[in-house]
Amino acid sequence: MAAFDYDILVIGGGINGCGVARDAAGRGYKVLLAEMNDLATGTSSASTKLIHGGLRYLEHREFRLVREALMEREVLWQMAPHIIWPLRFVLPHHEGLRPAWLLRLGLFLYDHIGGRKRLPPTRVLDLTKHAAGKPLKDGYAKGFEYSDAWVQDARLVVLNARDAADRGAEIMTRSEVIRIERSNGGFVAEIADRATKICRTVSPRLVVNAAGPWVDQVIELAARGGNVRNVRLVQGSHIVVPKLFDHDKAYIFQNTDKRIVFAIPYEGDFTLIGTTDRDFSGKPEKVAISEEETAYLCAAASSYFQRQIAPADVIWSYSGIRPLYEAGAASAQEATRDYVLKADGDAATGVMINVFGGKITTYRRLAESVLDLVEKHLGARNPRWTAGATLPGGDFPFDGFEALVAGLAAHAPSVAETTIRRLARNYGTKAFEILGPENSLGRIVAANLGENEIRYLVKKEWARSAEDILWRRSKVGLRSTPGDVAALTAFLDGERFGSKAATG
Template sequence: MAADYDLLVIGGGINGVGIARDAAGRGVSVLLAEMGDLAGATSSASTKLIHGGLRYLEYYEFNLVRKALKEREVLWRAAPHIAWPLRFILPHHKDLRPAWLLRVGLFLYDHLGGRKLLPATETVRLDTAPYSQGLKKLFQKGFEYSDCWVDDARLVVLNARDAAERGATIVTRTKCTGARRDGDLWRVDLKDLASGETRTVTANVLVNAAGPWVADTLQEVAGANESAAIRLVKGSHIIVPRLFDHDRCFIFQNGDGRIVFAIPYETDFTLVGTTDVDFDGDLANVAISRDEIAYLCEAVSEYLEKPVSPEDVVSTFSGVRPLYDDGAKDAKAATRDYVLELDGGEAKPAILSVYGGKITTYRKLAEQSLKKLEPFLAFKTGRWTADAPLPGGGFNVMAFDAQVAALQEDYPFLNARHATRLIRLYGTDARALLGQAKSVTDLGRSFGHSLYEAEVRWLVEREWARSAEDVLWRRTKLGLRFDEEEAAGLDAFVSGLLADEAGAAA
């Protein structure tokens, strides 16, 4: 009997959607089931960097760093609307790592990963403008190097969109409640958490990309007796009013051996993170602790003339990383590389479980996952994602400003800030979103802060948004600007759209 799907992916984080996209592009029939929202957990709680991980060099993770560094420009080219280069300032702290060690590390960082477009490391003076702004005078020397930024949640959604456009079926608010082997097939029970309805589908192969729930899914859903050791590590961030006027980011060393980033964020804010804390709590309720807030404030205040206090924090977010447990004593030293475990060897039906990984290496993880699944799936094509843009990303990486200017020329009622926000989120798809609008009133109801009905409808109809939270915190970052009353109005509108959608389907 033929299966309903060649491949069923459990989990709509970056690894799950990356695998679904790659497989769909190779002609595989795919169903991806996510029990919450896309990027609803770990994948929207990263530091939002495409980077090699400078500090991983200290743990001799050269292969991981090289692999990640090579992906920086690949992902930048694929999604120049949601990814862009950043310059990081690493101040030399005389009581911590010596300057020669920092230079050696940055030399390796420059040369391990085939850098072509990103500028090289430079030594800079921190006691002159613009870098001196806000820094304590005792920090006079530093190093400036390159990495990239990415909107992590949008990276997930765009991979899901591309997978869907290539034939994959993506369902959210749908929980996998059971999976059992039936001959050469999997029979998988899926529960729609909105309606309560359950259906059963069949698949040739399962991929368990459930993130922090990976072990639970393998044991409780698929009935496996054992799984790889997993270490849950919580990482938390704080957001404060913007600390610097310039566009440079800072990477600050701490006395405990960790580092903390301070990155310009959403124009008016600074993002500070992250922590590394072993986690054994409720995965449905992950939140920053008072101790973590105090730690991050103290870490950046070590370098700043004006200290940052917990009272300055305007928002926070936390996520739990499902790291492969390599036996490291401290959470900060646990490997960030991924491990792919194929249950049962070559026996059918197969299930592949994904442990660990980073946003930066998700595409390579997907390629290697499909390589492991070659004995069980019939691919029509080979590897293809390295040169394929994500939706909205089909333009030159150096042409972002030109995209904004062209959008304003075509839609002159958009001010520069609104046009920039639309290109940052949707790239070349911004025109499809705006359609035939001739004035701002043609965009429909205004929810405030440049969010209009046309954009909300796009997010509900094209990007699986099902609540104001989905719209404000994952599809956009406008949650930083909306008050409770504005968010409630948006939530009611989204609920109305979904009710209309359900009525039409009935």
């Protein structure tokens, strides 16, 4: 039998790839993950940032997907109560669109098919009296309030990678797989560091292709050519505007085109509005919101809110590509959001497991399904384990966030409460490690980011650039200036972070 460096090479550092790496490492497999950019650079940091069942998917009769996603909400909440928390959604009844009885039926199913235990149930609202009705235009009298959850999506990816590394996986960021060939019942892969151009050759027994929008390109690379078309690329864009309401609930709005748009409290001072849904034919790395999408989201929100939203109000926007499995749906809206796994090859030729589609909410279940296929080809190691294991920083009671904040405040009384809350939300109990024995952030470098936090992100979370820190490890970028970016970049350059970057 040929000697292999690794049991599994995972290609792709989004939520699916990092989730698979974590699960596999915890089961005892030797794992290498290669991501050509930073972790969560693509789809996984461009979501609506929800842990949800997908209420509208009931209309497309995707009951299995909705049920699995609903079951995952409370599992994930308990795994990472610092970056995931419950959120109540208000659905105003719009005369002329879906009738009230249909909405009530859908929400009844939503409440009961997913094993909800701790999240509160749906209730009917009188929007003429309830606080959620005040920002809305006159005419919206009845509404429904139901439960889902919020997630800091890019941090979820990073914490899965960190836990994978803590369990023995090796994580290579900014490292592109440029060659992959079948050999001796496994693979030989060449991985290029995109900064130094230095190449490394590895030999995994099995490959998991979780490259998201680039999944077909990896298949073509392994096949040495061909024109593979397994995914339907669908663009989703979001805008962020100054906050439109003072309460802590989110809205879900029906549109006349049968789509829905969310308006969600975001980072304290803002409202997040999204998403769009349209086919995309360009290069995934070039995706950007269009003027048409911006106008669509502004108009959708303005049709419900008293305050009218114009493109000039947009503070920030972002776009991502959903790599949906191509099953011939007539429109982007109708394409399934469920994940599809395809194993290519056999024990004699080497097995590549290709991952198509998926949602952040079901990433853990997707990883378990991938590991079922891995076990089929490599043999079983340790049993399933992720359902009851917390992510780094999440080792506190799911309802204990305020107690964590109080503990951090007592530990570091000189740090402002707003900063304490930000640290608690981003890092959970790991915030104590960041504050260190001196109980402080250290010298403030930029945008309320201290030396201790920055060094932690470099050493533990693979951060290399100001963008990594300001927009993926945090959303401090919303309040940063060009001077902050320059100061943070200069600090990182001065630290020679390449020699101190995260390992694993």
